[in-house]
Amino acid sequence: MEQQQLIPHLFRTEFRKITAVLCKTFGIEHLEIAEDLASETFLSALETWTYRGIPENPVAWLYTVAKNKTRNYISRNQVFTEKIIHQIKHDVTESEEIAIDLSDKNITDSQLQMLFAICHPSISAEAQIGLSLRILCGFGIDEIANAFLTNKETINKRLSRAKEKLRLEKVKIEPIDIEFAGDEEINQRLETVLTTLYLLFSEGYYSECRDTVLREDLCQEAMRLTEILMENQLTNRPTVNALYALMCFHSSRFDARKDETGEIILYHDQDETRWNYELITKGAYYLNLASKGNRISKYHLEASIAYWHTHKADTSEKWETILQLYNRLLQIEYSPFAALNRTYALSKANGKQIAIVEAEKLNLTENHFYFTLLGELYTNIDDKKAKQNYERAFALAKTLPEKQTIQKKIDKL
Amino acid sequence: MEEFALIMRHEDGQKIASPEQIQAWMKQTMDWIGGIAAQNKFSSGTGLRFDDARVVKSNKTVTNGPFGEIKETIGGFIVVKADSIDEAVEFAKGCPVLQGEGNTMEVRRIAKGDNVH
Numbered sequence: 001m002e003q004q005q006l007i008p009h010l011f012r013t014e015f016r017k018i019t020a021v022l023c024k025t026f027g028i029e030h031l032e033i034a035e036d037l038a039s040e041t042f043l044s045a046l047e048t049w050t051y052r053g054i055p056e057n058p059v060a061w062l063y064t065v066a067k068n069k070t071r072n073y074i075s076r077n078q079v080f081t082e083k084i085i086h087q088i089k090h091d092v093t094e095s096e097e098i099a100i101d102l103s104d105k106n107i108t109d110s111q112l113q114m115l116f117a118i119c120h121p122s123i124s125a126e127a128q129i130g131l132s133l134r135i136l137c138g139f140g141i142d143e144i145a146n147a148f149l150t151n152k153e154t155i156n157k158r159l160s161r162a163k164e165k166l167r168l169e170k171v172k173i174e175p176i177d178i179e180f181a182g183d184e185e186i187n188q189r190l191e192t193v194l195t196t197l198y199l200l201f202s203e204g205y206y207s208e209c210r211d212t213v214l215r216e217d218l219c220q221e222a223m224r225l226t227e228i229l230m231e232n233q234l235t236n237r238p239t240v241n242a243l244y245a246l247m248c249f250h251s252s253r254f255d256a257r258k259d260e261t262g263e264i265i266l267y268h269d270q271d272e273t274r275w276n277y278e279l280i281t282k283g284a285y286y287l288n289l290a291s292k293g294n295r296i297s298k299y300h301l302e303a304s305i306a307y308w309h310t311h312k313a314d315t316s317e318k319w320e321t322i323l324q325l326y327n328r329l330l331q332i333e334y335s336p337f338a339a340l341n342r343t344y345a346l347s348k349a350n351g352k353q354i355a356i357v358e359a360e361k362l363n364l365t366e367n368h369f370y371f372t373l374l375g376e377l378y379t380n381i382d383d384k385k386a387k388q389n390y391e392r393a394f395a396l397a398k399t400l401p402e403k404q405t406i407q408k409k410i411d412k413l
Numbered sequence: 414m415e416e417f418a419l420i421m422r423h424e425d426g427q428k429i430a431s432p433e434q435i436q437a438w439m440k441q442t443m444d445w446i447g448g449i450a451a452q453n454k455f456s457s458g459t460g461l462r463f464d465d466a467r468v469v470k471s472n473k474t475v476t477n478g479p480f481g482e483i484k485e486t487i488g489g490f491i492v493v494k495a496d497s498i499d500e501a502v503e504f505a506k507g508c509p510v511l512q513g514e515g516n517t518m519e520v521r522r523i524a525k526g527d528n529v530h
Contacts, residue, residue, distance in 0.1 A: 342447060
């Protein structure tokens, strides 16, 4: 790999590892120092490699430099050092030198603990996602800004506020959190972690951001972080498997959802030969593992719904099952999206007339999907009403691809 | 927005209907609840089993049903969010147990910190 590609590549894979390990060593209140030291390490690589060429083992080079920079920082900053030594006394040997352990095991452990520390109820969901992208996924600030369709300043502000909050709360990222926490405690904290991973995945899957590579990256990172949870037997729980299955099923349709021009292809019109069957099989495997628990989470229900969508044929069994899954999902957690999809399933299982009556009660008149659904339901029943609803949907739709999709439906009537 | 309990009173389905019929009622009930949940008006709820039930009387004697003088008894309830008792009544009207003659739906406002209960 050429240096031009190598450094960004290593940045993506190694920055997060170095940051996680340093942060675990120092404590989360020193997250910024960990981040700075990791950044400086990459700056050194950029400078040194340009003149002297790429070293034989670039990763080992980065780790050595990171360790040296950390040692230098510690010896130069007496105040910081005293605080750190005080905090991690139990880890410090007689020589009072802090060991920076960049072994695979410690990297994995550190990342898992960072995941729990960042996904903390004290900071907003948006900030949790931003911090996860920065610290656990090694995303640049401009990439995060891009993904959230906002600017760098907003993201920088959001991240520093979140870091400040974590500093104040002194969120513990010691092993005790996971290894000695009770079952109930893990479940509670895991809930927040899973919500963040779910949102991170959705950000990539549903984002209006045009950059397909970036969106796919977000989804893959969400899956990678979920895999970290599955690698540790204490956090490898049925809900985690259910979320992972859900991600597999959704990802399997990633390529089939949009055409070359970025226009959305609706599920019904998708070419199923473009679905990724390897991911579908993987999803089915994890959904099966997920069924071992005694609690049915919203991830179980959503994964099951996604599983049934991998069967393209319109059977009555399929839509009846999907309808009942949505009925249960909505009892656990309401969302307009689930309400609309439930009504669509109702039309498939019980007929359009029944679904129209239910749809009229949904009261989602700000939502263009609502009018698209009504347009769909009225088609062939009352085409005039179908057209009126599609036109309202067209007026409410925000993006060009969405407007194009609706226009096509109007033309078809 | 207030909460109301919609209490279903009906006969023990197991005694009067085939498993297929019970399954059909089950689906109707689930669709009814799903319809309320799709309007973001569902709070909680549960079915109550008819088998292995007991009644404890004031003299502490324990009997296995019947639960009252009438054969229709509480089969389950759901709690819904509604702006008024009338809105709650509209939800109750959709409940499939009302297809059975003699069955009823009772609509009751949930008491919450109003110092009455």
